Amino acid sequence: MTGPAPRIREGESFADLHLHTRYSDGTYSPKELVGSAVANRLAAISLTDHDTVEGCEETAALCAAAGIEFITGTELTAEHGGTELHILGYHIDTSSPALLSAMGRFQTARQERIKEMVSRLNEMDIPLTTDAVMSLANCRSPGRPHVGLALVRAGICASVDEAFDRFLKKHRPAWVPKMLLSAVDAISLIHAAGGVAVIAHPGLNRIDSSISSLVEAGLDGIECLHSKHTPVMTDRYGALARRLGLLITGGSDCHGFIKGTPLMGTIKLPYHYVTSLGEKAASLAQKSSPLTEIQH
Ligand code: AMP
Ligand code: ZN
Ligand code: FE
Ligand code: FE
Numbered sequence: 001m002t003g004p005a006p007r008i009r010e011g012e013s014f015a016d017l018h019l020h021t022r023y024s025d026g027t028y029s030p031k032e033l034v035g036s037a038v039a040n041r042l043a044a045i046s047l048t049d050h051d052t053v054e055g056c057e058e059t060a061a062l063c064a065a066a067g068i069e070f071i072t073g074t075e076l077t078a079e080h081g082g083t084e085l086h087i088l089g090y091h092i093d094t095s096s097p098a099l100l101s102a103m104g105r106f107q108t109a110r111q112e113r114i115k116e117m118v119s120r121l122n123e124m125d126i127p128l129t130t131d132a133v134m135s136l137a138n139c140r141s142p143g144r145p146h147v148g149l150a151l152v153r154a155g156i157c158a159s160v161d162e163a164f165d166r167f168l169k170k171h172r173p174a175w176v177p178k179m180l181l182s183a184v185d186a187i188s189l190i191h192a193a194g195g196v197a198v199i200a201h202p203g204l205n206r207i208d209s210s211i212s213s214l215v216e217a218g219l220d221g222i223e224c225l226h227s228k229h230t231p232v233m234t235d236r237y238g239a240l241a242r243r244l245g246l247l248i249t250g251g252s253d254c255h256g257f258i259k260g261t262p263l264m265g266t267i268k269l270p271y272h273y274v275t276s277l278g279e280k281a282a283s284l285a286q287k288s289s290p291l292t293e294i295q296h
Contacts, residue, residue: 013043014268017071017277018088018200018223018251021059022138024049025145027256033264034062036254040265044069044274046090048200048251051077051106052141053094069274074099075200076190077106080183080210085199087186088223088249091281092195099193102181107140109179114142120174121147121167126156144168145258160259183210184217191218194288196281198249201226203233215244220280225250227263247280248273 020026021033026049028036037045045068047059056072063070072094076087092099111134118130128150136153137146148163157163167174181189190197198221199207199214211219224237225248241248250269254262 013271014041015044015046015069015271015274016040016042016251016254016264016267017044017046017073017090017249017269017274018048018075018226018253018267019045019264020049020075020253020255021047021055023047023052023055024139024141025137025143025255025258027258028254028262030055030059030062032256034059034066034068036262036264037063037068038066042068042264042268043271044071046071046073046251048073048075048088050075050141050143051103051110052139053092053099053103054140056094071274071277072195074103076186077178077180078183078186079180080207080214083205083207083210084178084180085183085205085207085210086201087183087190087219088198088200089186089190089193089195090198090249090277092190092193094193096193099189102189103141106179106181110142111140113176113178114147116176117144117147117168117174120176121151124173126151128154128156145255147174149258183214187214187218191284191288194281194285196220196247196277196284198223198247201228201253202237203229211240211244215246219246220284221247221249221277223250224248225267225269227252227254227266247276249277 021028047055053074060070072092074089078087114133115130118128121128133150136150148160151157151163187197200223222237222241224234250267252263252267254264
């Protein structure tokens with residue numbers, strides 16, 4: 001069962017399962033996001049804002065009106081063996097108390113981190129204020145791209161990319177480490193919320209050696225298709241997912257206009273992977289149902 005991931009079945013529709021809105025560091029509102037999904041003729045989308053599920057309800061309603069299937073989602077920031085990685089949660093119950101309380105803690109830590117980044121910039125005589133960043137972010141889950149955008153708006157950097165290169169990238173002067181959940185706990189949290197746990201863009205995080213231990217911790221899938229994966233990475237992770245019996249997912253990781261041209265439409269996940277994802281969510285729900293335990 002190894003070999004490259006099958007691409008497209010005849011007559012098949014497509015999905016994008018990795019998207020951000022203004023509820024984290026994207027520039028699209030849910031309405032603009034769904035408008036773009038319609039323009040790209042997508043059959044299904046998931047909203048995977050960083051450490052929040054706030055935009056899901058609004059996006060679900062807009063998708064229902066537009067005839068697009070909506071899958072609840074989030075992208076949790078985590079670490080494994082000292083390396084940052086991102087875990088996508090799909091089909092999660094967005095009212096799960098455990099999930100919401102963990103997210104509340106991450107959001108507070110993100111807000112504190114913004115203050116710390118601004119104070120480091122101030123120490124370099126860069127006159128940015130926390131209020132300027134927070135009012136621009138206008139969300140509970142602010143991140144480095146908001147600081148980057150504020151630096152652009154203040155005329156200090158020409159682009160968000162330049163802001164990352166000069167100040168915000170790891171080990172640059174305004175970089176502040178993030179509160180990171182262990183990847184094992186992130187997977188448990190997603191499962192506790194009835195969801196399916198998928199490792200995001202593994203090609204960008206150098207975490208290949210961790211995948212087998214994440215599978216032991218319950219990882220359900222690999223995001224093989226991603227806008228920053230090369231075709232070689234896509235095929236390699238597709239083969240790995242098949243070998244390990246994991247789901248294959250994919251998405252553009254579109255953040256709207258924050259980093260230039262929106263990426264929606266650059267990744268087209270064949271719909272049968274969406275079907276498999278839904279089947280997995282249903283089987284996990286059945287396994288955790290007390291009724292099933294009694295029947296056994
Ligand atoms: P944070 O969660 O605050 O650490 O910010 C992560 C976000 O910053 C992600 O959406 C990344 O796509 C974006 N990002 C990370 N590195 C860079 C970079 N070098 N240039 C532009 N954006 C970046
Ligand atoms: Zn982001
Ligand atoms: Fe990510
Ligand atoms: Fe993302």
